[in-house]
Amino acid sequence: MDDMKEKYANFKEQVRQAADLVSIVSETVNLKRKGSRYWGCCPFHGEKTPSFTVDPAKGLFHCFGCGAGGDVFSFVMKRDHVEFPEALKLLAQKYGIPIPERAKTAREIAREQETKEVLSANTLAAKFFHSCLINTQYGKQGLAYLAGRGIGDAIIASFELGMAPPDFSTLHEALEQRGVKEAVLLKAGLVVARSHSSGVYDKFRERIMIPIKDPRGHVVGFTGRILNAEASPAKYMNTGETAWFHKGRLLFGLDRAASPIRQRQQALVVEGHMDAISLHAAGIDWAVASMGTAFTQQQAELLKRLTPEVVFCFDSDRAGREAALRAIPLALQAGLKCRVMHVTDGKDPDEFIRKEGRDAFAKLIENAQTGMDYQVEATLAQCDLETLGGKAEAVSKVLPFFRLCRSEVEAGERIRLLARRLTIDEGLIQSEYRKLTHQEGQRKYNPEWLLQQKVKVTSPTEQAERHVLRALLSGVLPQPGQEGIVHTEAFTTPGRQEIFLLWLKSCQEGTYRDPRDLFAGLSEDGSAELTRILSLNLPEASLPSILRDCLNRLQIAALEKEYEKHSQLAEKYEKERNEKFLQELAECRRIKLEVENLTKLAQHQ
Numbered sequence: 001m002d003d004m005k006e007k008y009a010n011f012k013e014q015v016r017q018a019a020d021l022v023s024i025v026s027e028t029v030n031l032k033r034k035g036s037r038y039w040g041c042c043p044f045h046g047e048k049t050p051s052f053t054v055d056p057a058k059g060l061f062h063c064f065g066c067g068a069g070g071d072v073f074s075f076v077m078k079r080d081h082v083e084f085p086e087a088l089k090l091l092a093q094k095y096g097i098p099i100p101e102r103a104k105t106a107r108e109i110a111r112e113q114e115t116k117e118v119l120s121a122n123t124l125a126a127k128f129f130h131s132c133l134i135n136t137q138y139g140k141q142g143l144a145y146l147a148g149r150g151i152g153d154a155i156i157a158s159f160e161l162g163m164a165p166p167d168f169s170t171l172h173e174a175l176e177q178r179g180v181k182e183a184v185l186l187k188a189g190l191v192v193a194r195s196h197s198s199g200v201y202d203k204f205r206e207r208i209m210i211p212i213k214d215p216r217g218h219v220v221g222f223t224g225r226i227l228n229a230e231a232s233p234a235k236y237m238n239t240g241e242t243a244w245f246h247k248g249r250l251l252f253g254l255d256r257a258a259s260p261i262r263q264r265q266q267a268l269v270v271e272g273h274m275d276a277i278s279l280h281a282a283g284i285d286w287a288v289a290s291m292g293t294a295f296t297q298q299q300a301e302l303l304k305r306l307t308p309e310v311v312f313c314f315d316s317d318r319a320g321r322e323a324a325l326r327a328i329p330l331a332l333q334a335g336l337k338c339r340v341m342h343v344t345d346g347k348d349p350d351e352f353i354r355k356e357g358r359d360a361f362a363k364l365i366e367n368a369q370t371g372m373d374y375q376v377e378a379t380l381a382q383c384d385l386e387t388l389g390g391k392a393e394a395v396s397k398v399l400p401f402f403r404l405c406r407s408e409v410e411a412g413e414r415i416r417l418l419a420r421r422l423t424i425d426e427g428l429i430q431s432e433y434r435k436l437t438h439q440e441g442q443r444k445y446n447p448e449w450l451l452q453q454k455v456k457v458t459s460p461t462e463q464a465e466r467h468v469l470r471a472l473l474s475g476v477l478p479q480p481g482q483e484g485i486v487h488t489e490a491f492t493t494p495g496r497q498e499i500f501l502l503w504l505k506s507c508q509e510g511t512y513r514d515p516r517d518l519f520a521g522l523s524e525d526g527s528a529e530l531t532r533i534l535s536l537n538l539p540e541a542s543l544p545s546i547l548r549d550c551l552n553r554l555q556i557a558a559l560e561k562e563y564e565k566h567s568q569l570a571e572k573y574e575k576e577r578n579e580k581f582l583q584e585l586a587e588c589r590r591i592k593l594e595v596e597n598l599t600k601l602a603q604h605q
Contacts, residue, residue: 058588069531086522129162162209221245295327301333471547473515495529
């Protein structure tokens with residue numbers, strides 16, 4: 001390990017030792033001590049009965065409800081939606097630990113400076129626009145418009161709403177006076193280069209300005225809402241795509257809605273920024289907007305980190321219904337429960353809540369239709385259910401939706417209801433569904449898998465795999481003759497394979513020091529699995545014998561699988577009167593003898 005890597009590893013360990021996990025978690029969770037552990041309600045999913053535990057001795061947290069787990073770095077990463085380097089930096093700053101400087105490349109230095117300048121320019125622009133709204137004559141028109149939509153001073157200040165001046169140069173002249181360079185304004189998307197002459201002009205003019213922030217609260221762009229419809233055909237104008245502003249990766253209002261979403265365990269997604277702002281003004285503070293674009297997979301993943309459920313509230317016109325139909329499968333594929341609501345009488349959410357009030361809107365949320373039901377009903381409405389051909393078409397279009405069900409039980413119940421609706425034999429639809437699942441392969445990995453696994457008894461093989469990893473992570477290596485048993489395929493789940501590969505890579509690079517260091521490079525599933533492994537109470541002195549016995553068990557399990565494979569082949573060849581039957585039979589005998597020898601060896605150790 002070179003000097004810089006050694007310094008970084010020491011720094012990371014210093015932060016880990018200084019960071020009190022109980023204290024950090026207590027900032028967001030009301031913990032109560034029970035024995036050697038602390039318990040509270042999980043901050044990452046809604047629950048009334050505490051299933052979230054902190055083990056201060058091991059420096060680990062784990063939720064038995066949602067499966068979240070890890071060390072103090074993992075907790076900060078998940079809580080603050082940051083990557084490991086940022087979590088490390090935040091904790092170092094909190095505990096006053098100097099961050100070791102490493103030699104940065106010229107590109108890294110330039111990139112950091114560029115980001116700092118652009119975000120600073122956006123922040124200054126937001127303050128400038130806000131001042132224009134509050135303190136200028138032309139801002140009065142914007143204030144009147146907002147007041148008409150039920151948006152008062154408190155919400156204006158909270159969202160830092162602003163007003164763009166009507167001319168072409170006021171913004172960039174003001175920011176240039178503050179030292180912001182023209183090149184930075186161009187990168188930020190605040191100005192546009194003139195096509196037929198030198199210089200630039202302000203992109204946003206005479207619009208209500210809505211700052212767009214990333215989940216950490218940085219202003220990364222703007223949306224401008226026109227006041228005079230005759231002045232521009234574009235009702236809304238966004239910052240162009242930049243290195244910092246990607247509409248499909250952002251959700252308007254998420255920076256402020258994240259905490260309410262976690263607490264409520266539900267996110268309300270609307271189409272427009274003004275809809276979201278009006279809902280916040282009415283106290284519905286778990287609302288976010290999809291940036292005026294189609295809901296994306298990246299947006300679904302953002303919400304999945306915060307909540308198990310999303311409710312889509314799009315306009316009730318055709319475009320809104322189509323947007324909902326596109327959004328539902330993305331939410332389901334991300335592992336989110338999904339429901340859909342539409343406001344009545346063709347109103348948008350903003351208009352409805354101003355006329356009907358918060359309670360009426362909350363009732364609509366409560367009665368929202370499940371996403372699956374919404375998809376099925378919309379699809380059936382397009383088919384002629386009076387004819388056999390129309391019913392067949394309906395079945396072929398609806399069945400793919402059922403592959404996104406959270407369980408086979410749910411899929412089976414939906415097939416039963418569909419059969420009743422279409423007056424078709426349920427067995428025929430079940431047969432078509434089985435064909436579909438066979439053609440497309442097994443159901444994709446379900447993010448709720450951990451919840452389903454809680455009720456399962458740990459198998460001997462699963463226990464052996466975890467014990468093997470526990471020993472390896474503690475520095476215990478296989479005895480001579482057993483090294484070949486330890487490889488990626490020896491572990492039967494992606495989480496344990498991920499842990500093994502990361503441990504192996506760290507050892508090969510000479511950077512492995514502490515098993516908790518692996519959390520930074522693991523997925524959520526890998527982190528949850530590592531938490532379980534590190535929580536095992538195994539006597540350190542017994543780890544060599546535990547490793548030997550468990551590797552022996554895994555070797556026997558692998559041989560038993562081989563035996564089953566060759567046994568089936570032998571049976572097949574015997575029926576076909578193929579001479580390969582004898583070869584497979586001999587292989588079965590060899591494997592059986594090897595298993596017997598290993599079993600005897602284990603009994604005498």
